[in-house]
Amino acid sequence: MTSLPQQQPEDRPPITAASDWPKECPQMPRTWSSIAFEQKEMVGWFDPGQLARTGVQALLSAVFGSYADRREVQAAFGRPELLDYSAADDLWFDYIADLGDGFDSTYAMARLLAKPALRVASESKSIETQRGKFVVMGGDQVYPTASREEYQDRLVGPYRAALPYADPAPHMYAIPGNHDWYDGLTSFSRLFCQGRWIGGWKTRQTHSYFAIKLPHNWWLWGIDVQLESDIDHPQIEYFRDLAAKEMPKGAKIIICSAEPSWAYLPMQGEKAYENIRVLESETIDPFGHTHMVGLAGDLHTYARYESHEAGQARHRFICGGGGAYLYPTHSLPERFDLPEQGRDVRYGRKSVFPSLRDSKLLSWRALAFPFMNRAFAFFIGALYLVVAWSLQQTSIVLEGINFGPQDTHEQLTYIERIGGWAYNEWWKVFGKTWHLAMVSPSTLIILGLLIFGMIGFADVKSGPGKFFVGLFHGLMHVAALIAVTWASAAFCVRVWPKHPDHFGFTLTFGGLMILIGGAVGAVIMGLYLWLSNRLLGAHTNEVFSCQAIPDYKHFMRFHLTKDGLTMYPIGVKKVPRSWELWMDHNAGATATPGTEWIVPKREGSANRAFLIEDPIDVQ
Numbered sequence: 001m002t003s004l005p006q007q008q009p010e011d012r013p014p015i016t017a018a019s020d021w022p023k024e025c026p027q028m029p030r031t032w033s034s035i036a037f038e039q040k041e042m043v044g045w046f047d048p049g050q051l052a053r054t055g056v057q058a059l060l061s062a063v064f065g066s067y068a069d070r071r072e073v074q075a076a077f078g079r080p081e082l083l084d085y086s087a088a089d090d091l092w093f094d095y096i097a098d099l100g101d102g103f104d105s106t107y108a109m110a111r112l113l114a115k116p117a118l119r120v121a122s123e124s125k126s127i128e129t130q131r132g133k134f135v136v137m138g139g140d141q142v143y144p145t146a147s148r149e150e151y152q153d154r155l156v157g158p159y160r161a162a163l164p165y166a167d168p169a170p171h172m173y174a175i176p177g178n179h180d181w182y183d184g185l186t187s188f189s190r191l192f193c194q195g196r197w198i199g200g201w202k203t204r205q206t207h208s209y210f211a212i213k214l215p216h217n218w219w220l221w222g223i224d225v226q227l228e229s230d231i232d233h234p235q236i237e238y239f240r241d242l243a244a245k246e247m248p249k250g251a252k253i254i255i256c257s258a259e260p261s262w263a264y265l266p267m268q269g270e271k272a273y274e275n276i277r278v279l280e281s282e283t284i285d286p287f288g289h290t291h292m293v294g295l296a297g298d299l300h301t302y303a304r305y306e307s308h309e310a311g312q313a314r315h316r317f318i319c320g321g322g323g324a325y326l327y328p329t330h331s332l333p334e335r336f337d338l339p340e341q342g343r344d345v346r347y348g349r350k351s352v353f354p355s356l357r358d359s360k361l362l363s364w365r366a367l368a369f370p371f372m373n374r375a376f377a378f379f380i381g382a383l384y385l386v387v388a389w390s391l392q393q394t395s396i397v398l399e400g401i402n403f404g405p406q407d408t409h410e411q412l413t414y415i416e417r418i419g420g421w422a423y424n425e426w427w428k429v430f431g432k433t434w435h436l437a438m439v440s441p442s443t444l445i446i447l448g449l450l451i452f453g454m455i456g457f458a459d460v461k462s463g464p465g466k467f468f469v470g471l472f473h474g475l476m477h478v479a480a481l482i483a484v485t486w487a488s489a490a491f492c493v494r495v496w497p498k499h500p501d502h503f504g505f506t507l508t509f510g511g512l513m514i515l516i517g518g519a520v521g522a523v524i525m526g527l528y529l530w531l532s533n534r535l536l537g538a539h540t541n542e543v544f545s546c547q548a549i550p551d552y553k554h555f556m557r558f559h560l561t562k563d564g565l566t567m568y569p570i571g572v573k574k575v576p577r578s579w580e581l582w583m584d585h586n587a588g589a590t591a592t593p594g595t596e597w598i599v600p601k602r603e604g605s606a607n608r609a610f611l612i613e614d615p616i617d618v619q
């Protein structure tokens with residue numbers, strides 16, 4: 001039996017009827033079925049069904065978000081209360097973003113955050129860090145779209161299993177990312193803005209944006225940029241009032257945003273930085289404060305940019321390593337100029353994780369696209385098959401009319417005819433396919449959709465460039481489609497020469513088209529993503545999202561004392577893939593309160609947390 005206490009601490013609020021939380025601290029589970037959540041796989045972003053569902057929900061939330069902005073509803077109920085930690089002389093706190101994806105990566109990071117003490121080392125230093133008094137989640141707490149069930153399985157369940165109980169309880173704050181906004185912020189508000197518990201963490205905020213008063217005139221602002229990368233008027237008013245009335249002059253501010261606008265400026269233009277520029281010019285600069293540290297995920301990778309202005313170092317981070325698929329570092333800007341206090345301030349890239357070399361090497365794995373995206377491969381194989389059948393049907397209809405002077409008497413269908421041609425007669429195959437496609441509306445429609453779809457998909461800014469890159473990609477699929485149809489037809493015609501309408505013929509042909517067509521089509525997609533990334537710098541997101549890599553995870557740990565702020569970027573190169581219950585792993589042992597419920601079956605050196613770079617001091 002475990003010695004987990006059965007009562008919540010005194011300050012735990014009464015559980016409302018609507019709450020998911022039990023009145024008693026749950027017993028350590030003895031079976032997987034009693035842990036009350038499903039350990040999810042990483043989201044498959046190239047799964048056609050998943051893509052369609054996410055697309056519809058994103059569209060709906062964009063449409064309804066334009067008419068009903070929940071931030072304005074929140075503002076009607078008053079302003080956020082100031083969250084005050086300034087009485088402490090010495091404070092640890094954590095930041096993690098882009099979590100709530102596959103169980104392996106999300107839980108691996110949750111259990112690191114949960115440990116009361118964590119020793120981490122860089123090449124030159126080894127340091128004992130402490131669990132944060134609070135953790136700030138920096139956006140995208142759930143994937144692919146927000147719902148009560150997805151939050152339960154991808155966030156609440158893993159975090160509760162990592163820290164089922166703690167006394168005193170650490171606090172948890174969160175700002176919403178675009179994925180949290182996909183249900184209009186309903187689930188996010190229920191989870192984070194109503195004083196609930198996520199395992200041993202207590203949520204305290206009342207709005208989707210907030211300000212935390214830290215010791216020694218440091219402040220942390222969590223801002224909500226909604227889906228359209230903008231900050232609403234009541235939010236600006238709130239921070240302006242705070243900066244003017246509550247913050248002593250010369251305050252040092254850490255801003256947590258759901259988007260690294262600083263990195264988007266060189267990638268997407270000045271408009272991408274407008275939200276932070278307005279925030280700084282209206283709420284920070286006029287009152288003599290400084291935006292010292294910027295933290296944002298959205299890109300699921302680690303990078304630190306640093307500037308030195310007037311002898312003072314400022315930092316802008318990309319830090320989206322809480323659980324979601326890895327994003328490459330080799331496409332990130334090396335430097336950018338940010339408009340600060342009326343002039344351009346240059347920030348240079350100081351550190352990345354994974355290394356540029358590892359990032360480039362990992363992009364190669366996109367060539368294994370079919371193995372990582374089986375649903376997509378099936379879909380593209382089925383598409384190839386539909387085109388082949390459409391050509392076959394057209395040829396049957398046209399048999400009685402005229403195929404051409406030599407062919408009329410043969411009474412052969414498209415599949416029979418091309419199946420009989422030798423490999424060096426490829427020009428005949430292409431000629432016949434062209435001939436039939438031109439008189440087959442269904443074939444033309446499908447091929448047209450395929451080619452125009454690929455033109456729309458091409459991640460190239462210039463119009464003609466986008467057209468030609470997309471056209472090239474689309475034509476690669478058309479060529480593959482014809483080649484696979486020819487190869488499948490040749491096989492079936494040789495196995496069933498006398499019975500082309502045999503059921504086995506049809507079944508084998510269909511199976512080959514889906515299997516070989518799917519594999520070839522998916523390889524073309526992977527090759528296209530890899531080539532366009534390496535040659536044109538395009539499809540930076542897709543060349544990694546198609547791989548759904550759960551590794552290279554990270555979070556930030558902060559230690560604030562009277563001597564300044566020290567920042568510890570903590571990373572894990574490889575997250576564990578197989579897990580077991582703590583009770584099975586430690587048969588017969590007694591767990592202390594707060595012990596994690598699930599542990600890795602094996603933990604190697606690659607699973608160990610380490611310092612991505614030496615601790616960074618800010619005065």
Ligand SMILES: [Fe+2]
Pocket residue numbers: 098139140177297298299300320324
């Ligand atoms: Fe994200």
